[in-house]
Every structure is written in structure tokens, then in C-alpha cells.
Amino acid sequence: MRKPIIAGNWKMHKTIAEGVALASDLMAAATGELADFNGCEVVLCPPFTAIRAVADAVKGSAIQVGAQDVHWESHGAFTGEVSCAMLIDAGCSWVIVGHSERRAMFGDTDESVNRKVKAALAAGLKPIVCVGESLDQRESGLTHDIVTAQVLAAFNGVPAQQGAKVVVAYEPIWAIGTGRASSAADAQEVCAGIRTTLSGIYGSEIASEIRIQYGGSVKPGNMQEFAGEADIDGALVGGASLNAADFSGIIRATGVAKNRR
Ligand code: PEP
Numbered sequence: 001m002r003k004p005i006i007a008g009n010w011k012m013h014k015t016i017a018e019g020v021a022l023a024s025d026l027m028a029a030a031t032g033e034l035a036d037f038n039g040c041e042v043v044l045c046p047p048f049t050a051i052r053a054v055a056d057a058v059k060g061s062a063i064q065v066g067a068q069d070v071h072w073e074s075h076g077a078f079t080g081e082v083s084c085a086m087l088i089d090a091g092c093s094w095v096i097v098g099h100s101e102r103r104a105m106f107g108d109t110d111e112s113v114n115r116k117v118k119a120a121l122a123a124g125l126k127p128i129v130c131v132g133e134s135l136d137q138r139e140s141g142l143t144h145d146i147v148t149a150q151v152l153a154a155f156n157g158v159p160a161q162q163g164a165k166v167v168v169a170y171e172p173i174w175a176i177g178t179g180r181a182s183s184a185a186d187a188q189e190v191c192a193g194i195r196t197t198l199s200g201i202y203g204s205e206i207a208s209e210i211r212i213q214y215g216g217s218v219k220p221g222n223m224q225e226f227a228g229e230a231d232i233d234g235a236l237v238g239g240a241s242l243n244a245a246d247f248s249g250i251i252r253a254t255g256v257a258k259n260r261r
Contacts, residue, residue: 038255
């Protein structure tokens with residue numbers, strides 16, 4: 001039984017004080033109705049500047065902290081970049097890799113995503129690897145090919161015991177920040193395809209352990225549908241993770257759906 005994982009990608013939002021306030025509101029929710037986060041793993045991914053403060057704020061709780069990107073080298077002349085060791089030092093146990101915004105705007109490629117995945121795993125950080133097709137690609141019937149190629153590239157050369165620690169986030173680009181979520185059935189179809197690809201790499205036992213999130217305009221009102229699907233093990237949440245009530249609503253809905261499965 002895979003434990004659902006809900007991660008909040010704060011993107012370029014929240015100062016240190018705002019991030020700590022949001023984390024504190026979520027912790028307050030966790031001690032009340034959402035005890036034990038309804039069996040979900042919860043990860044907050046603030047901007048680099050707020051990581052240390054948020055990690056300190058959630059210390060002792062079940063909330064984990066991640067970064068939104070990382071460089072694959074351990075140190076050196078890479079102006080503006082941050083290494084895996086620096087993220088761990090700041091309190092991260094997770095890192096998002098290959099988000100479509102980084103692929104589209106900041107030059108991430110399948111190859112650099114693979115390097116980041118390997119560096120993260122070697123350092124002891126767990127990667128959340130984002131894959132997903134554009135609207136053009138979907139309308140041209142290329143979704144399966146694009147997503148399969150991204151998954152194969154991301155896991156290239158990653159041994160099975162390491163691969164099992166990775167979370168894949170299926171995020172159709174056209175659904176990110178648009179308010180236009182995929183249907184749960186369409187997302188399930190792609191996520192099942194991702195599991196088949198993982199099975200081809202690692203065999204069905206390891207593939208059945210790897211968690212696959214859906215991401216793209218997830219809200220408390222649509223999460224139950226996604227989490228009710230067989231191959232969807234939680235969500236990567238952008239906009240709705242910036243508000244404690246919405247993010248806890250998503251955690252609540254995931255728990256409800258998983259308990260019914
Ligand atoms: C994201 O950026 O990963 C995302 C899923 O954003 P949103 O939830 O805002 O669509």
C-alpha cells in the first residue's frame with residue numbers, strides 16, 4: 001500500500017515571515033481534525049530563502065521540507081545555484097526536479113533532470129520528478145510518447161533501490177496554474193502508463209512501490225476524484241498550497257479517498 005504524498009510548491013511566493021505563518025497554520029490543522037495528516041506524507045517546498053525558517057518552524061511535526069530545484073554539482077563556480085548538501089543543511093529532505101516552469105523558462109532538459117535526480121539521490125535527498133505534456137502535444141496524440149521519454153530519461157542509470165525513493169509528479173502543462181485540471185480518468189490513464197514504464201525499467205514489484213502524484217489545478221473540491229484513482233498517490237500542488245485552508249482541504253480529501261479504496 002503506497003502512502004499518499006501531498007507536496008506544496010510555493011514557487012516564487014512567500015517571504016520568510018509569510019512562509020513561517022503558513023507552516024504554523026498547517027501544523028495547527030494537523031493537531032486538530034487532520035491528526036496524522038489522514039495517513040498522508042506532507043512536504044512543503046518554499047523558495048530557497050525561506051527553507052531554513054520553515055524547516056525550523058515545522059521541526060518535531062510530521063511536515064517535511066523540500067526545495068524547488070537543485071544543481072547537480074557539489075560545489076564550484078555556478079553563480080546563483082544551490083547544491084544538494086546546501087539543501088540538506090538548510091533542512092530539506094526532498095527536492096522538486098524538472099518542473100515544467102524550469103524546463104520551459106530556465107533551460108532544464110531531460111539530461112539535466114537526470115543529473116539532478118542522480119545527484120539528489122546520491123546526497124540523500126528524495127526527488128519529486130515532474131513530467132507532463134503541453135497542450136499541443138496532447139492534442140497531437142503525443143502524451144504517452146512525451147511522458148514515457150521523460151520518465152525513461154529521468155531514471156536513466158538510477159539503480160532500483162534508489163529509483164524506489166523517487167516520486168513522479170505527472171503534471172500536464174496545460175493544467176498548471178490555469179484552473180483547468182485534467183479529468184481524473186485521463187490523469188489515471190497517464191499515471192498507469194508511467195507505472196508500466198517504471199515496470200519496464202525496474203520490474204513490477206519496484207514499480208508498484210513508486211509513488212505517482214497528479215499536479216495541475218488541484219483543489220480541495222477535485223482532489224478526492226484524483227486520489228480515488230488506482231495509480232495516483234497524492235498531488236503536487238501549486239496555487240492551492242499557498243493557503244492553509246485549501247492545502248489542508250486537499251490533504252483531507254486525499255485521506256478520505258484513500259480510506260475508501
Ligand atoms: C505546479 O506548479 O506544480 C502546480 C501543479 O500548480 P497549480 O496547482 O497552481 O496548477
